[in-house]
Structure formats: structure tokens, C-alpha cells
Amino acid sequence: MSRFESGMESMIDMYIYETTSLLEQLDEIMMRTETNNEFGEEDINEIFRIMHTIKGSSAMMGLENMSVLAHRIEDMFFIIREENPVIDEKKTLFQLIFDSSDLLKAEIDMLQDDDSEPTDFSDQITKIEKFVEYLKKCVNGEGGAAPAAEGEAAEAAPEAADEAKPAEAAQPEGSSGFCKVRVYFEDNCEMENLRALIIVNKIKEYCTELKTVPDNIENDPSTAKDIIDNGFLIMFKSHVDDYKVVLSEIEGAVNVKSYEIEEEPSELAAPATEKAAEPAAEAPKPAAAAPTVEAPAVEASKPAAAPAPKPQPTASQTNEQINKKIAQQKNAGGHANKGKQSLISVNLNKLDQLQDMVGEIVISEAMVTSNPDLKGLKLDNFQKAARELRKLTDELQDIVMSVRMVPLSGVFNKMTRIVRDMKVKLNKDVDLVFEGEETEVDKSVIDNLNDPIMHMVRNSVDHGIEATAEERIAAGKPAKGTVTLAAYSSSGEVIIVVSDDGGGIDCQRVLEKARENGLLTKPEEEYTEKEIFNMVMLPGFSTNKEVTEYSGRGVGMDVVRQGIEKIGGTVSVDSKAGEGTNFIIKIPLSLAIIDGIEVSVGKSIFTIPTNAIKKFIKLKKNQLLHDTSHKEIIKDGNKLYPLIRLNQYYGIQDSLDNVYEGVVVLVESDGRYACILVDELIGEQQVVVKPFSPMFNRYNIKQQGMAGCTILGDGSITIILEIGSIIENNG
Amino acid sequence: MANESAYQATKNEFNTNGGQILLYYIDDVLYGIEIQYINEIISVMPITVVPRVPEFIKGVINIRGKVVPVISVRNKINKPEIPYNDRTSIIIVEIEDLTVGLIVDSVREMAEVLPTDTCSAPDYKMVNENQYIKSIIDSGGEIKQLLDIHKLILE
Known part of the structure; x- marks a missing residue:
């Protein structure tokens, strides 16, 4: 890949994987916080951490644009976390983050293309900077600070990116109980700035304050030279207990040649922090009742000397807060370590x-x-x-x-985001509800589920749910629509149902539309309701009069069907006028291997999946009955089951017609039972499922009761029966 | 559609450039198929019947672990089925990611076709049997019909 330096290739996959999952996590958090319309402390920390990681790894990969964007968001959340401003414009904030997340995702997609140019994120960055300014105003306004402070904050905003600088200005070197350590790295160990960064990350959690010279080590590789020449100066404050830990961490870091302590901390380091905190707590400011008073209060305690103390307000925090923070960071670290030890990612x-x-x-x-x-x-x-x-x-x-096996929750969670965007754009109020998202499906199946489910959810929100809340209320339904994504497994299959509580499918309109598009193949009155519903999934079909951004071009549902058929599944539609529509996807749990029983009918051999078989019955007299319409029924114990003669169903010649000579197989699918008559049982075998050639797709072979083929030990092919469809078609 | 135009291109290309075709018989009529579609030719083998599909699809066969559907060219061009014999062959073709076997009475040889030998199919107004003929080749005193395997398989 030309966008990366040689030697980086091996890391690209990992980078893309990691960043993608982080962004997904971000979306998840944002969806949750948006629903609650407030940020929990943990959410903010989490977002902060995600952005920090993306910033770091992007910089490592040399993707400066992404790194800078992530950095700006990180800065913004730094303010939110530290200052806790009351934000009126939450919507803007959410949109800002969602947009940024989309931009980053798009950029990652582009990475996989060799010749792509890095995207210019400066528009988005400007937006974020503007919002940061706004945040600053919120902070100051809330604290009731002098109007002058507002101006200062605005001035400081562009600099907010550079956390360390203002703090340095506020506290001249050497006067504040900082411990200074100068670290020298081994000669020629290369990438000194990153090595320095590793040390900083290691000791960060033990320090209450931390500054370095040079300070921009993470993003500026040229600092490496500076570090080689002058060493890497770390200035930190810590609790007395942690001081030794920090030093030993520095000592133990990789490639550190030597380090010298330039300034020991005064024993007062810790108490000094406390002292600084005291006036803050006591400061009798007019708006002292507000919980976020800390920052302005510090300003009061250090008038004029502190032009912009926001980025480093640690001094004003009480020890309790600091300890809490340390504990949190430790927890987070511990968590990450645990994950690393027991999980590995493997190339699919x-x-x-x-x-x-x-x-x-x-x-x-x-x-x-x-x-x-x-x-x-x-x-x-x-x-x-x-x-x-x-x-x-x-x-x-x-x-x-x-x-x-992978749980479906990943696929489902992506839908929240889509529904959220559509809600905003279409101005519809819709709830997306999950059921059984922990159901597990083979990875190869999951990968092919994203698009179909996305189309279905879009379709449900756009067409399924009524256009206006008034319409819904008039129909006696709650104003808020509900789209449900449910998954469960049933006899070797996973069933996913996308349902909405909207207006349902209008049969007449579907028929009209089908006639217009020349999709009818038999007289209109011969179509059953089910057939009409399924027409929705024919290529080129759309009942919607207008094409919207989300659907209506008549490709969607056709794509769904193709996508699902590709992985050996089926889609069916069920709808009740006025009550809503269900799209039912049935997919095999795994595409690979099933247990099956081979049975013969005439010269043909079929495989019945073992999990569908309840028992085999050798019929005795009086077990075969007829109902009033002369359909055959099997009586087993005190239960009655319909009899399906496979030879008649599939038109097979030269097979047994006498039920007492053949074998009756009692099968079940989805709670429905039936008896299937076959000539003979041949044997039990595990078989590898081979999907039918796509050529058969247009003959609806799945709906005819054939799930796929398999090759037996002797090289012959048998057809695997799809019991659900057979029962469906025969009764 | 992209496929459609690419297909039109190959169609015209054959008529202008000629190429190599495989000759095969149905009854005693000679037919041809362009070489670029052919994967291999095998003699007829046991076919697993797939029920509830149109009659021209005879079923599926196992080619080295791959399940391949087979089509009777006879049935497609409206000729009555005859029992398979040791001359019956299956031409395995690959077209747009589909692998399909074509059952023919027997195969004869590869032949080089010059553009001057080809004449394109007549333009009928009505759809009829000739719908599969792509081109007629008149060379060496013999008439060969080049069938349009796109139509044969995909329609």
C-alpha cells in the first residue's frame, strides 16, 4: 500500500480492525447517551479513551489527518470531562461526534484502497473548534465569572489543543514542587519520541501532574532529534508514595540508557496540592452553589497569574477526586490487560x-x-x-x-445508528427494539447479513411506519413507531425477524404496481396473499411513489433476497393491514456441516437433517386414517400428523406406495409436525452442505424443500431436505 | 448493465474476428460453442435428479467435489430426449461465475472459424426456436450453428 511506509503493511490489518471496532464502540456510546440526553462520567472517559487510542495509533501509522481530528475530539472531551459544562446545544455535539465518526470510518474504508488520498478534515475540525469555543463560554457563563474571563477563554480556545503550554505558562518551571527527570535513550534506538511516549503513558497514572519537554512527542517525529540531543525532560508531581514507583518505571523502561534527577520533589508536593484546593473549596463566590465552581474559583485564588488554567485544573481538585481518577484509570488498564491475555484475533x-x-x-x-x-x-x-x-x-x-460463531449483536447495533439518522432526516419517531441479539451465527453468515438487514430496517422505518404520528394515532396506535429486530435459533436455523407496527402491505397496490411493471405471470385473482407479499422482493419492485434518500428505487428488497439466498437462507414476508409487516429471514446456523439421515425414495437418495427428525415409525394397521377431504393422516399414540408422500411431492417414479412397507419419518420444524413417507433408511452420516448453484435460485428451490446438496463418501450427490418448507407446502 | 454490454461486445467480436469453437452433435446437426467458455469435457456420469425444476435441468453432478448443474441442450432446442450412450458427453462451461454442464450427443473437434465464414442469425419478429442461434458458420462444406450459451444458460 503506497500510503504506508514499508514495514507498516503488517500492521495495517490490525490498525483497521482496532480502529473500526473502537469507532463502533463510540457509536454505541453515543447512541446510548443521546437516548438519555446526558453524558455519564464513564461515557465521557470512554469516549476520551477511544479518541486517545485512535489519535495515537493513527499517528503511528502516519495518518496525520485522522490523528488530528481524533485529537481535536479528545480535546473537546477533555474540556467536557474536566469542566463539566452545562451544554444546551447537546444536539450539535451529538451530530458533531456522529459526523466525525462517519468521516473516520470513511477514511478507514479508503485506506484499503491503494491510491486514495488522505481526506481533508479541516471543515470538521473548524466545526469542532467552534464548538470548543462555545463550550468554554458555557463553562465561564455557568461559573458566573467576570466577562473578561470569557474573552480569555475564547482566546485560549485555539490553543486548547496544546494542553501543556498554558499550564507551563501558569506555573513557571522549578517553582512548584515538580520533580524533574531527564531521560536519555540508548544510541540509535530510533523513534525516540515514541519511546518517550511509552514512558509517559506508563507513569501517567501515578502522577497528578505531568509535563514533558519537548511536549508534542506524540505527533511530531522531529522531536526525536531534540530528545537525542538534550534528553527527554519529564516534570511530574505525584504523591509521595508514588514517587518511587514513577522512578522505577522510568528506570525499567525499554531502551533507556540513563536518567538523572534534576530536581527532587519538595516534601511539600502533596500538601501543596491540598493547599491549592482549599481556597477553591472555600471561595465565597456569588455562584458558589454550582458544583462546577472549581475552575473559576482557582482563577480567583490566583488572579492575573493564570490566564487559562482550564486545561490543567488538577491543582484545584481535591485529593479525593484525584484518587478516584487514579483508581478509574487503573481499573481501565487492568481491564484492557485482561482482554489481551485471553483473546487473539485471527485472520478469517x-x-x-x-x-x-x-x-x-x-x-x-x-x-x-x-x-x-x-x-x-x-x-x-x-x-x-x-x-x-x-x-x-x-x-x-x-x-x-x-x-x-459470532453473536448477532454487532450487526444489530449498527442498525441503531441507521435508525437514528433516519429518524432525524425523515422526522419520524421510531424506536428500535432488539430481541435475542446474543444469538450466535457463523462468521461467514454474519458478514453477509449486514446489507440485507440494513435494507430491511431502512425499508421498515421508511415505508413500514406511517408517515406521520397523526396517522398512527388515528389508527389507534402509539405515536411512536416500533421496529423490532428479533433473532432466535430453531432446529439448526437462525431466524431473524424484522418487524414494524406500521400500516402493513397494501395488497391492491402491490398488484397494481406488479401489473404496471409487467411482473405478473398468471391471472391476478389466482395470486394468494402470500404470493403478493413476496412480490415485494422481486427485482425492480417498489410500491413507493416517490424515491426517497433511503429507499424506493426498487432495488432494496431484491438485494435482500439475493444476499440472503447467497448464504443459503430464505426470506419471506408476512403482513397484516393496519398492524404491520414482518420480514422473516431464515439462515442456516452454519453453512458447513450437519448431521443427516440418508433415506431413499425410488432411485433418489435424500438427506434429512437429524435435528428435524423426531422419530421413525413402522406403521401398524389402523395407524393410517383419512380426514374428510381424503387427506392422509398418521395416528401415533394419541396424536395425529399429516402424511406427506415424498414420491408424490417430488414426482419420483418406481417407489413404494404402500405405507406399511415403507418407513414413516416424523419430522418437526418451527413447532409444526408432519410425517414423511420414504422407501428405506440408508444410514446416518455427517455431511458437508454444498449450496445449490445460483442457477437454481430463480426456481425457488429452497421453498420447494431443498436446502442444498451434499457429496457422500462414494462421490454421489444427495439433496438435503428443508423440512420447514416441505411442511409448509403440504399443509 | 455492465454484463449485458460486455456480452454484446463478445458477441460482435466473434462475428468480426472469428475464433476457435468446439463442434458437437445433436442428432446429426453440427453445433458450436466458443472455446473461452469451456472448462473441460467429460463423458456422461450418474446425474442426481433435482425435483421441481424445469425439465431441461437434468440434475447435478459431482465434479471433483463441486456440485454442478447439468442442462440438456437437446431439451433446450426442443428435440426429444434419447437414452445416453458412451458417446454422450458433458461440456463443462463457465459463464459469469456459473459452472454448468451441457449434455450433448457427442463432441467432434475444435475448429478455427474465420470471420468471413460467419453469418449472423436472421431477425425474426416472432420468438421461436432460433432464439439460441448466435451465428451460422459455413466452412468446409458444412453448416455449423453457433449457439448463444448466455441465452441457453441464463434465460
């Missing part, structure tokens, strides 16, 4: 390879253990060893599958 390609390999092993295991050469031989030891082998391959498979 490697997992795919592993899975393919396991699939092959399963097939060859079947080839060996049910080899035709073994027929008729009595091989006790072989059979024993074969059983052991099967047990191990089973376990191996389970592990590989579980490794690849």
Missing part, C-alpha cells in the same frame, strides 16, 4: 481454511469407515478404532464451528 482466511480442511476430513472419514471393500467383513478392532475416530472428528468439528 485461516479459519476458512481450517474449516474446509475439517470438512474434507469428515468426508474422508466416511470414505474410510464405510468403504465398500469392508462390506461383509467382521472387523471388531477396526470398528472400535473407527468409532474413536468418528468421536474425535465430531469434537474437532464442534470446536471449529464454535470458534467461528
Whole structure:
């Protein structure tokens, strides 16, 4: 990649992965805070931390534009965290962060393209700076400070990026109980500024105040030279207890050649902090009742000497606050460490390879253990060893599958963001509700779910929910619409339902539209309601009269269907006029391997997924009954089930017609039961599911009860039955 | 659509530039298929029937672990089915990421087609059997019909 220096390539993947997940986390927090319309202390810290990490890693990758943008946001949250201003313009703030997050995401997408140029974020940065100014005003206005202070704050705003500088100005070197340590790095260890940064990060949590010379080590590689020439000067204040810890951290840091203590801390270091805090707490200012009085109060205690003390107001904090902060940071650090120890990220390609390999092993295991050469031989030891082998391959498979399972919550959470944006743009009030987002699905399935679900959610918000709240109230529904994303697993499948409580699909309009677009293939009156609903997903179909930003071009639902079919799933629509619409996606839990029972019907062999089979019944007399419309019913115990003759359903010749000679398989899907008549049971086998060629898609083969194919040990192909559709189509 | 125009381009390209085609028989009529689509030619093998699909799709076969659908060219051009024999072949073609087998009576040889030998299909107003003919090739005293495999497979 030309945008990166050589040697960085190996880190790009990691960087993109990390930054993307951080941004997702950011979105999540923002969604939550926006709903509550306030920032919790933890949220602010979290956002601060996210931006800090992005800033650092972007700088490391040489992506200056991203680093600067992240830095500005970090600065902004620094003010929010430290000053706790009362913000009236929360909306602007939220929008600002969302926009920035989008910009960063877009930039990351672009990174994957070789020739892309870094985007210019200066517009966004200007916006943020403006808001920072506004924040400053909020702080001062709230504290009831003199009007002069306001001007100062505005002046200081552009400098806010540079945290250290104003503080330095406020407290001349050497006069404030700082401990000064000058660190020298080993010769030629390179990237001195980053090494210095590592030290700073390490000791940060032990210090109440920390300054360095040069100060801009993180973003300015040229400081490296300065560090080589003059050493790296760290000035810090800390509690007496922590002082030694800091020194030992510096001593133990990598590549540190030597360090010298230029100035010991006066024993007063800690008490001094307290003293500074005292007047602050006591300061009898007019607006002293406000909890955020600290900053202006300090100004009062140090008149004129402190033009802009905001960025470093630590001195005004009580020890209690400081301790709390330290504890928090320690906690955060500990948490991160824990994560690192037990998780690794693996390239998906490697997992795919592993899975393919396991699939092959399963097939060859079947080839060996049910080899035709073994027929008729009595091989006790072989059979024993074969059983052991099967047990191990089973376990191996389970592990590989579980490794690849990912909860759906990631996909779902992305939707909150989309719904939020649409709410603003379309001016609709819609709630997005999740159910069962912890349901796990194979990673390869998840990757293909994003787009379809996004289209469906968009569709539900845009078309599903009524255009105005008045319409809803008139229909006797709450003014706020609800879109529900629900997921649950059922017999080897994951079912995702996107439902809205809107107006439902208007059959007449769908038919009209289909006629206009020439999509009808039979006389209108022959279409069932279900067929009409499913027309919504035909290519080029849109009932919406106008094309909106979000949908209406008639591509959406078609894309959904293709996307879902690609991963071996099905989509169906269900709707009730006035009550809402459900889109039901059924996807296989995993695309890979299932347990199946082979059955024969005439010359054809089918595989029935074991998890759908309840039992096999060899019929006795009087178990076959007929209902009034002469449909066949099987009586098993005191329960009755419809009988489906597979040979009739699939038009297979030369098979048994006598139910008493064949085998009846009791199957279940989604709580519905049926009996399937087959000629013979052949055997049980684990099979690797191979999806049908896309050529079959247009024949709706899934709805005909065929889920895919599989190749048996002898190389022949069988068709895997999709029990749900078979039951559906027969009763 | 991008595919459509690319396809038109290849269609015209053949008529202007010629190229190599594989000749095969249905009954005693010679047909051709452009070489760039062909993956391999295999003799007929057991076919797993897929129910509830149009009759021209004969089912699926296993080609080295890949499940490939097979189409009867006979059925497509409205000729009655005949039993398979040892001359029956399956031409495995790949087109727009689809791998499909075409069942033909027998294959003969590769042939070089010169642009001067080709004549494009007649323009019928009505849709009829000729809908799959892309071009007629008249060379060496024989008539060969080049079938449009895009239409054959994708429509």
C-alpha cells in the first residue's frame, strides 16, 4: 500500500480492525447517551479513551489527518470531562461526534484502497473548534465569572489543543514542587519520541501532574532529534508514595540508557496540592452553589497569574477526586490487560481454511469407515478404532464451528445508528427494539447479513411506519413507531425477524404496481396473499411513489433476497393491514456441516437433517386414517400428523406406495409436525452442505424443500431436505 | 448493465474476428460453442435428479467435489430426449461465475472459424426456436450453428 511506509503493511490489518471496532464502540456510546440526553462520567472517559487510542495509533501509522481530528475530539472531551459544562446545544455535539465518526470510518474504508488520498478534515475540525469555543463560554457563563474571563477563554480556545503550554505558562518551571527527570535513550534506538511516549503513558497514572519537554512527542517525529540531543525532560508531581514507583518505571523502561534527577520533589508536593484546593473549596463566590465552581474559583485564588488554567485544573481538585481518577484509570488498564491475555484475533482466511480442511476430513472419514471393500467383513478392532475416530472428528468439528460463531449483536447495533439518522432526516419517531441479539451465527453468515438487514430496517422505518404520528394515532396506535429486530435459533436455523407496527402491505397496490411493471405471470385473482407479499422482493419492485434518500428505487428488497439466498437462507414476508409487516429471514446456523439421515425414495437418495427428525415409525394397521377431504393422516399414540408422500411431492417414479412397507419419518420444524413417507433408511452420516448453484435460485428451490446438496463418501450427490418448507407446502 | 454490454461486445467480436469453437452433435446437426467458455469435457456420469425444476435441468453432478448443474441442450432446442450412450458427453462451461454442464450427443473437434465464414442469425419478429442461434458458420462444406450459451444458460 503506497500510503504506508514499508514495514507498516503488517500492521495495517490490525490498525483497521482496532480502529473500526473502537469507532463502533463510540457509536454505541453515543447512541446510548443521546437516548438519555446526558453524558455519564464513564461515557465521557470512554469516549476520551477511544479518541486517545485512535489519535495515537493513527499517528503511528502516519495518518496525520485522522490523528488530528481524533485529537481535536479528545480535546473537546477533555474540556467536557474536566469542566463539566452545562451544554444546551447537546444536539450539535451529538451530530458533531456522529459526523466525525462517519468521516473516520470513511477514511478507514479508503485506506484499503491503494491510491486514495488522505481526506481533508479541516471543515470538521473548524466545526469542532467552534464548538470548543462555545463550550468554554458555557463553562465561564455557568461559573458566573467576570466577562473578561470569557474573552480569555475564547482566546485560549485555539490553543486548547496544546494542553501543556498554558499550564507551563501558569506555573513557571522549578517553582512548584515538580520533580524533574531527564531521560536519555540508548544510541540509535530510533523513534525516540515514541519511546518517550511509552514512558509517559506508563507513569501517567501515578502522577497528578505531568509535563514533558519537548511536549508534542506524540505527533511530531522531529522531536526525536531534540530528545537525542538534550534528553527527554519529564516534570511530574505525584504523591509521595508514588514517587518511587514513577522512578522505577522510568528506570525499567525499554531502551533507556540513563536518567538523572534534576530536581527532587519538595516534601511539600502533596500538601501543596491540598493547599491549592482549599481556597477553591472555600471561595465565597456569588455562584458558589454550582458544583462546577472549581475552575473559576482557582482563577480567583490566583488572579492575573493564570490566564487559562482550564486545561490543567488538577491543582484545584481535591485529593479525593484525584484518587478516584487514579483508581478509574487503573481499573481501565487492568481491564484492557485482561482482554489481551485471553483473546487473539485471527485472520478469517485461516479459519476458512481450517474449516474446509475439517470438512474434507469428515468426508474422508466416511470414505474410510464405510468403504465398500469392508462390506461383509467382521472387523471388531477396526470398528472400535473407527468409532474413536468418528468421536474425535465430531469434537474437532464442534470446536471449529464454535470458534467461528459470532453473536448477532454487532450487526444489530449498527442498525441503531441507521435508525437514528433516519429518524432525524425523515422526522419520524421510531424506536428500535432488539430481541435475542446474543444469538450466535457463523462468521461467514454474519458478514453477509449486514446489507440485507440494513435494507430491511431502512425499508421498515421508511415505508413500514406511517408517515406521520397523526396517522398512527388515528389508527389507534402509539405515536411512536416500533421496529423490532428479533433473532432466535430453531432446529439448526437462525431466524431473524424484522418487524414494524406500521400500516402493513397494501395488497391492491402491490398488484397494481406488479401489473404496471409487467411482473405478473398468471391471472391476478389466482395470486394468494402470500404470493403478493413476496412480490415485494422481486427485482425492480417498489410500491413507493416517490424515491426517497433511503429507499424506493426498487432495488432494496431484491438485494435482500439475493444476499440472503447467497448464504443459503430464505426470506419471506408476512403482513397484516393496519398492524404491520414482518420480514422473516431464515439462515442456516452454519453453512458447513450437519448431521443427516440418508433415506431413499425410488432411485433418489435424500438427506434429512437429524435435528428435524423426531422419530421413525413402522406403521401398524389402523395407524393410517383419512380426514374428510381424503387427506392422509398418521395416528401415533394419541396424536395425529399429516402424511406427506415424498414420491408424490417430488414426482419420483418406481417407489413404494404402500405405507406399511415403507418407513414413516416424523419430522418437526418451527413447532409444526408432519410425517414423511420414504422407501428405506440408508444410514446416518455427517455431511458437508454444498449450496445449490445460483442457477437454481430463480426456481425457488429452497421453498420447494431443498436446502442444498451434499457429496457422500462414494462421490454421489444427495439433496438435503428443508423440512420447514416441505411442511409448509403440504399443509 | 455492465454484463449485458460486455456480452454484446463478445458477441460482435466473434462475428468480426472469428475464433476457435468446439463442434458437437445433436442428432446429426453440427453445433458450436466458443472455446473461452469451456472448462473441460467429460463423458456422461450418474446425474442426481433435482425435483421441481424445469425439465431441461437434468440434475447435478459431482465434479471433483463441486456440485454442478447439468442442462440438456437437446431439451433446450426442443428435440426429444434419447437414452445416453458412451458417446454422450458433458461440456463443462463457465459463464459469469456459473459452472454448468451441457449434455450433448457427442463432441467432434475444435475448429478455427474465420470471420468471413460467419453469418449472423436472421431477425425474426416472432420468438421461436432460433432464439439460441448466435451465428451460422459455413466452412468446409458444412453448416455449423453457433449457439448463444448466455441465452441457453441464463434465460
